[in-house]
Amino acid sequence: xxxxxxxxxxxxxxxxxxxxxxxxxxxxxxxxxxxxxxxxxxxxxxxxxxxxxxxxxxxxxxxxxxxxxxxxxxxxxxxxxxxxxxxxxxxxxxxxxxxxxxxxxxxxxxxxxxxxxxxxxxxxxxxxxxxxxxxxxxxxxxxxxxxxxxxxxxxxxxxxxxxxxxxxxxxxxxxxxxxxxxxxxxxxxxxxxxxxxxxxxxxxxxxxxxxxxxxxxxxxxxxxxxxxxxxxxxxxxxxxxxxxxxxxxxxxx
Amino acid sequence: xxxxxxxxxxxxxxxxxxxxxxxxxxxxxxxxxxxxxxxxxxxxxxxxxxxxxxxxxxxxxxxxxxxxxxxxxxxxxxxxxxxxxxxxxxxxxxxxxxxxxxxxxxxxxxxxxxxxxxxxxxxxxxxxxxxxxxxxxxxxxxxxxxxxxxxxxxxxxxxxxxxxxxxxxxxxxxxxxxxxxxxxxxxxxxxxxxxxxxxxxxxxxxxxxxxxxxxxxxxxxxxxxxxxxxxxxxxxxxxxxxxxxxxxxxxxxxxxxxxxxxxxxxxxxxxxxxxxxxxxxxxxx
Amino acid sequence: xxxxxxxxxxxxxxxxxxxxxxxxxxxxxxxxxxxxxxxxxxxxxxxxxxxxxxxxxxxxxxxxxxxxxxxxxxxxxxxxxxxxxxxxxxxxxxxxxxxxxxxxxxxxxxxxxxxxxxxxxxxxxxxxxxxxxxxxxxxxxxxxxxxxxxxxxxxxxxxxxxxxxxxxxxxxxxxxxxxxxxxxxxxxxxxxxxxxxxxxxxxxxxxxxxxxxxxxxxxxxxxxxxxxxxxxxxxxxxxxxxxxxxxxxxxxxxxxxxxxxxxxxxxxxxxxxxxxxxxxxxxxxxxxxxxxxxxx
Numbered sequence: 001x002x003x004x005x006x007x008x009x010x011x012x013x014x015x016x017x018x019x020x021x022x023x024x025x026x027x028x029x030x031x032x033x034x035x036x037x038x039x040x041x042x043x044x045x046x047x048x049x050x051x052x053x054x055x056x057x058x059x060x061x062x063x064x065x066x067x068x069x070x071x072x073x074x075x076x077x078x079x080x081x082x083x084x085x086x087x088x089x090x091x092x093x094x095x096x097x098x099x100x101x102x103x104x105x106x107x108x109x110x111x112x113x114x115x116x117x118x119x120x121x122x123x124x125x126x127x128x129x130x131x132x133x134x135x136x137x138x139x140x141x142x143x144x145x146x147x148x149x150x151x152x153x154x155x156x157x158x159x160x161x162x163x164x165x166x167x168x169x170x171x172x173x174x175x176x177x178x179x180x181x182x183x184x185x186x187x188x189x190x191x192x193x194x195x196x197x198x199x200x201x202x203x204x205x206x207x208x209x210x211x212x213x214x215x216x217x218x219x220x221x222x223x224x225x226x227x228x229x230x231x232x233x234x235x236x237x238x239x240x241x242x243x244x245x246x247x248x249x250x251x252x253x
Numbered sequence: 254x255x256x257x258x259x260x261x262x263x264x265x266x267x268x269x270x271x272x273x274x275x276x277x278x279x280x281x282x283x284x285x286x287x288x289x290x291x292x293x294x295x296x297x298x299x300x301x302x303x304x305x306x307x308x309x310x311x312x313x314x315x316x317x318x319x320x321x322x323x324x325x326x327x328x329x330x331x332x333x334x335x336x337x338x339x340x341x342x343x344x345x346x347x348x349x350x351x352x353x354x355x356x357x358x359x360x361x362x363x364x365x366x367x368x369x370x371x372x373x374x375x376x377x378x379x380x381x382x383x384x385x386x387x388x389x390x391x392x393x394x395x396x397x398x399x400x401x402x403x404x405x406x407x408x409x410x411x412x413x414x415x416x417x418x419x420x421x422x423x424x425x426x427x428x429x430x431x432x433x434x435x436x437x438x439x440x441x442x443x444x445x446x447x448x449x450x451x452x453x454x455x456x457x458x459x460x461x462x463x464x465x466x467x468x469x470x471x472x473x474x475x476x477x478x479x480x481x482x483x484x485x486x487x488x489x490x491x492x493x494x495x496x497x498x499x500x501x502x503x504x505x506x507x508x509x510x511x512x513x514x515x516x517x518x519x520x521x522x523x524x525x526x527x528x529x530x531x532x533x534x535x536x537x538x
Numbered sequence: 539x540x541x542x543x544x545x546x547x548x549x550x551x552x553x554x555x556x557x558x559x560x561x562x563x564x565x566x567x568x569x570x571x572x573x574x575x576x577x578x579x580x581x582x583x584x585x586x587x588x589x590x591x592x593x594x595x596x597x598x599x600x601x602x603x604x605x606x607x608x609x610x611x612x613x614x615x616x617x618x619x620x621x622x623x624x625x626x627x628x629x630x631x632x633x634x635x636x637x638x639x640x641x642x643x644x645x646x647x648x649x650x651x652x653x654x655x656x657x658x659x660x661x662x663x664x665x666x667x668x669x670x671x672x673x674x675x676x677x678x679x680x681x682x683x684x685x686x687x688x689x690x691x692x693x694x695x696x697x698x699x700x701x702x703x704x705x706x707x708x709x710x711x712x713x714x715x716x717x718x719x720x721x722x723x724x725x726x727x728x729x730x731x732x733x734x735x736x737x738x739x740x741x742x743x744x745x746x747x748x749x750x751x752x753x754x755x756x757x758x759x760x761x762x763x764x765x766x767x768x769x770x771x772x773x774x775x776x777x778x779x780x781x782x783x784x785x786x787x788x789x790x791x792x793x794x795x796x797x798x799x800x801x802x803x804x805x806x807x808x809x810x811x812x813x814x815x816x817x818x819x820x821x822x823x824x825x826x827x828x829x830x831x832x833x834x
Binding site: 258261262265266268269270271272273275276277279280282283284286287290337338340341343344345348359361362363364365366368369370371372373374375376377379380381383384400403404407431432433434436437457460461462463464467468488491492495506507510513514517518520521525 | 545572576790814825
């Protein structure tokens, strides 16, 4: 697994009041690979993801310390350019949250924030991102409908298109298939595998089989700590720690 | 483009901070000016005596009649609203728990009634009094204020009761309780602090409102001693004293306003304190 | 120990609940019926549009034109909303999106106290502070000679009174916006303010409009505080510095003499009926509005 790392997390600690949510996290996330963060619910996976694009700012009660280096720049240090910084990362959350706009504007809004102004450019790019997310064929005649009219699976793909539209180089996905039916989940998973040649993907999940299917690199977390990390093969075929073995074996309490 | 956006953000941020502190400042200003004016005129005589002969021309006496009148009117109305309101709130949340639509309609009606201005209740109370041939009296005022605070009482209790999980109800049924036992024994206990808050909120409304008692309760310089006699109320006593051209009487109006404000503040303080204290008896889910 | 056995007690409780519920549910209809019957004499003898749009108010000679009061009420209400709405909106955004949660713990009691202060006390405060402010500073500043008792004074006092009411609803409305939606916008690179402007406000627009609608209805019926500072002069106001008269003030001010002049009591009950109708109408519209747009 020797590869240049895209994100390196160094001594990351997050606390809410007296409760420590993340303890001394050190992770190297490789470029153009799918890194899966695995663990039971409540282990701090989602918080970790939110540290990467500083959505922790929304929760003033959280205290974050340590370093999150992306391409050598510390995200946690950034002050002025945090908004542009977030555009390097597309976010896909547990449930789709389309913006309160029509389908077209959901993608166009991201482009406008990036500075695309001309109508023709906007249209061309919206179409292209919807195609990338495998949604275009289904929505091409209903671009002016509110996004909430779409099915959950379609909404999630719309959110993917929206996330891609900021032309990020990282995709952060927080259990993106947990609210979807098996077929929609499969199409998202396939998309991820396809996308990894252009993007670095960080996927949070608690579904073992999903992790095994698509992960290149796996980080196993428990109670706010990284228990073990390594390649797909290392973790699934040859786990070293007792906790990891238990979790993978299903004998976890 | 970038710069104008930053300026826009900065302007709105300033406006937001300004609005927020403006509201806090106004509150402080209101409290301050009521205290500052009222404290000068307040005296033991004012709270302990009824108006003497020439009170409204600046002679001695106090507003004990209005203080006691207001308290008894508000206590009575709150009590009546409670014994009508609690069953309604319980009925909505225990008996009608499966009929979401019907409960929705009832909540809707209650919200409508909540929005009706108190002067309308006053006018309605007055027309009822003529219809039934009753004079302005403590009873008439009490009944009118009861109607006025009823929606407040019910909706506040309802908001607490509706948060009780169905599981608690099912558990009680499985022990053999019938519906009204679940309502009056389990639900009232579980939401005790909320019910107290609802009662105090209604009491505050009842004691502070003038428009609904203007026609119905009348006014008198004597202490209330029967349900069928007119009764003085604090808000009205403020209003009448302020209308006097004599400066001393006007000053007493300020003092009366201070007394009323203090009562309201104490009630709201109590409702916060009691709410917290009785939270302990609640089972947390 | 108990007078009745379990089943009897259940039956008593049940009847008691049903009777109370019926009483409460019939309240709006009772109110409407009671006021309608009392104002029937007036409606029967006069043309409804004459009553609403005639400017002449001389109860002594049987002339009942409600137009000045209706116009006065509308002026005061709209002006109060105009002053209060932006302050409430900005504050609600600030306390829900720019401050720590701890700040709301200061704000909530403050709002509660503002909401709890009785109307009469607001009136006293208006006389103590707003009236001199207008007659000494604001009036002369605009070159107007005024005693202070005016449409503007009423609107100023009223705008403060409805702040807690509107603000409470707005805070609730903004808190109902899922935080994930904001995360989505922020992850696209939107700033906090852009998120508020394009997503939060848009998402909660029906709620915002409803909050203002409820506030408007509340302001329209407010009695004592307005009565104490509005001046109570029956004429069509030409500027905000003119004194005016509102419908609730009309009712409250004349209850003493209403039985001595023929049809005067009917006229006042008719004024109450208008208030009831306006209040029910606004609240109805707003409820349906929310119910309809909640789906979006």
